[in-house]
Amino acid sequence: xxxxxxxxxxxxxxxxxxxxxxxxxxxxxxxxxxxxxxxxxxxxxxxxxxxxxxxxxxxxxxxxxxxxxxxxxxxxxxxxxxxxxxxxxxxxxxxxxxxxxxxxxxxxxxxxxxxxxxxxxxxxxxxxxxxxxxxxxxxxxxxxxxx
Numbered sequence: 001x002x003x004x005x006x007x008x009x010x011x012x013x014x015x016x017x018x019x020x021x022x023x024x025x026x027x028x029x030x031x032x033x034x035x036x037x038x039x040x041x042x043x044x045x046x047x048x049x050x051x052x053x054x055x056x057x058x059x060x061x062x063x064x065x066x067x068x069x070x071x072x073x074x075x076x077x078x079x080x081x082x083x084x085x086x087x088x089x090x091x092x093x094x095x096x097x098x099x100x101x102x103x104x105x106x107x108x109x110x111x112x113x114x115x116x117x118x119x120x121x122x123x124x125x126x127x128x129x130x131x132x133x134x135x136x137x138x139x140x141x142x143x144x145x146x147x
Contacts, residue, residue: 027126031073033114034103038095045094048135052088052107055140071131072103075112077123083111089135105132 046059046068059065072091088107095101102115109132113122125132 026079028077028079028123029073030075030077030103030112030114033077033121034093034101034116035069035073038093038097038101044096047092047094048138049090050088050140051086051090053140057138057140059138067134071134074127075125075130075132076127077112078126080111080122080124083122083124085111087113091135105135 044060044062044065046065047056048059049056059068083106085106085108087104089105091103091105093101099117100115104113104115105111110125111123112125113120
């Protein structure tokens, strides 16, 4: 009986360990998911839209684009099946060498969906040591719906 208990406990520990390492493997970064395929020099522009007040900004200045890439690259992500918060920010990334790239983020900056070509994957932002507040400090402009 004692050997059976030890074996059962050992099997349970192995199963928990496997789930732990499989779960760890699901973590990634915006750098790996978005920018690794294009490189920092290839990101030639970005457009951002804030849904709540219908404002937008287009960034073509290489220095500002580089700061945005750097700030977004440090965001650590964990894949999730869904999130209930509505998206607040849409960021489109323009590159000479990449297809359709973009991401959407919730207002509380806790969830993100990454779009590549026709595919999108949802993530939970798992670190706090990123600079996503830089998005709010940009010079946002009201949309012009008359054109």
